[in-house]
Amino acid sequence: MKTFNELCYDLLKQIPEGKVVTYGDIAHALNCKAYQAVGNAMANNPNLIIVPCHRVVKSTGEIGQYALGVTRKVELLKSEGIEIDQRKVKNLDKYRFQFLNSF
DNA sequence: ATGTTGACCTAGA
């Protein structure tokens, strides 16, 4: 049994380019409400290259945080074609990626 | 086993 964090990384790896998700979405995909645990998984940041942690934002549309800094996170998101207003995602629902089967 | 922490969420004022 992989840890909750590993599951989070798996889900993140499923996120395609130009798509973003919220911490709550990841938790919901795991049929749980461990929003904080998801954030903790990102904070652990085991594999920043393999896991696109930069595609995870808050439910309010704010960027949240990033290991390399919020600025770098915004740059990456904008590089993927996502419209961002300084520090908030404009059409979050438009770029929202919905996980299919988490089981 | 208990307590603290964290890249959070929701609701109420």
Place this chain on the structure above:
DNA sequence: CTCTAGGCCAACA
């Protein structure tokens, strides 16, 4: 819209 308070879950010391 902004601010405050409570809750929620897993990982770690």
